[in-house]
Amino acid sequence: EPEVTQTPSHQVTQMGQEVILRCVPISNHLYFYWYRQILGQKVEFLVSFYNNEISEKSEIFDDQFSVERPDGSNFTLKIRSTKLEDSAMYFCASSEARVNEQFFGPGTRLTVL
Amino acid sequence: QKEVEQNSGPLSVPEGAIASLNCTYSDRGSQSFFWYRQYSGKSPELIMSIYSNGDKEDGRFTAQLNKASQYVSLLIRDSQPSDSATYLCAVNLYNFNKFYFGSGTKLNVKP
Numbered sequence: 001e002p003e004v005t006q007t008p009s010h011q012v013t014q015m016g017q018e019v020i021l022r023c024v025p026i027s028n029h030l031y032f033y034w035y036r037q038i039l040g041q042k043v044e045f046l047v048s049f050y051n052n053e054i055s056e057k058s059e060i061f062d063d064q065f066s067v068e069r070p071d072g073s074n075f076t077l078k079i080r081s082t083k084l085e086d087s088a089m090y091f092c093a094s095s096e097a098r099v100n101e102q103f104f105g106p107g108t109r110l111t112v113l
Numbered sequence: 114q115k116e117v118e119q120n121s122g123p124l125s126v127p128e129g130a131i132a133s134l135n136c137t138y139s140d141r142g143s144q145s146f147f148w149y150r151q152y153s154g155k156s157p158e159l160i161m162s163i164y165s166n167g168d169k170e171d172g173r174f175t176a177q178l179n180k181a182s183q184y185v186s187l188l189i190r191d192s193q194p195s196d197s198a199t200y201l202c203a204v205n206l207y208n209f210n211k212f213y214f215g216s217g218t219k220l221n222v223k224p
Contacts, residue, residue, distance in 0.1 A: 031210065043157060043201065043214040055210045091156050099145045099205050102212060104156040 002026045004105035006092050012111045013082055021077045021108045023092030032075045033093040033102060034067065036060070043091070049075065050098075082112045116140075117204050119215035127223050132189040134218050136202030139183070144207040146178055146185045151199045151217065160200075161187070192222045 005024045013019050025032050034046040047067055048056040054067065066078045075094075079086055089109050093102040116139040126132045134148075145164050149157035163169045163176040163185065175188040185204075189196055199217040206213070 033211070035212075035214075042216045043203075043212075045211040045213070048210040050210065058211070089156075098210055099207075101147060101159050101162050102203075103159060104149075107156045 002028075004092055004094055004103055006090075006105035006108050008108060009106065010109045010111070012113065015084060015112055016081050018078065018080050019082055019110065021079075021090050021092075021110070023075045023077070023105055024073050025075055025092065025094030026103060027073070029094035029096050029103075031055075031095045031098060031100075031102075032067075032069070033095075034077045035091045035093060035104075036088040037091065037107075038088045046077070079110075082110075084112050086110060087112045117202055117213050117215040119200075119202055119218045121216055122219040123221050124218055125221045125223060126192050128192060128194060130192050130222075132192045132196065132220055132222070134187040134189070134200050134202075134220065136185045136187075136215055137183055138185070138202075138204045138213075140204075140206055141180075141183065142207045143180075143183075143204045145205040146176070147203040147205075147212070148174075148176060148185075148187045149201040149203060149214075150196075151201055153199075157201055157203075189220075192220075194222050194224050196220060197222045 032049040037043045089107045092105040095102045148160045161176045163178045173190045177186045201217045202215040203212040
């Protein structure tokens with residue numbers, strides 16, 4: 001069964017460093033998403049992406065964040081100048097269509113020291 | 114502010130019983146509704162989607178939607194210890210390409 005994959009599973013970085021989180025969405029899906037979940041809190045939307053551009057973004061998704069689809073399979077989230085409060089699980093998701101079911105990857109645990 | 118509310122629980126039920134999980138949402142523009150299961154330290158796993166008023170059944174799971182009352186629920190029949198997890202309600206608004214998640218209800222199924 002097709003699934004969303006994410007790498008790395010765990011990323012440790014120093015405050016102020018840049019990180020890139022990688023995702024491979026399900027191959028026939030057209031819509032891609034990033035969510036984050038701080039430990040013990042709810043899953044929060046960051047950004048959605050369609051047709052090579054951002055379609056929605058939340059207040060969290062400020063200039064520190066960017067997304068890219070560098071090739072036909074990968075979808076990346078870049079966090080510039082990480083802060084302690086960026087420590088969270090970051091989930092990538094994809095869907096076939098706009099209001100359809102979203103399928104989540106296993107997540108990347110980001111720890112900022 | 115788009116709110117999706119869930120009782121945090123824990124909801125404890127004996128094995129074999131019916132577990133009933135509830136979710137309310139604030140925005141009448143909400144269009145589609147989803148239930149996810151999340152085990153501790155894992156990602157959300159889709160259980161069911163529901164788009165129109167009424168009931169939708171899939172195996173041991175039944176989702177119920179009442180748009181007039183802004184209420185969506187999930188029933189789990191014949192609950193198993195493996196069903197012990199946090200259940201997340203997610204809502205998608207018309208014309209928005211994102212989900213709003215509730216905080217989740219923790220379910221404990223006791224053998």
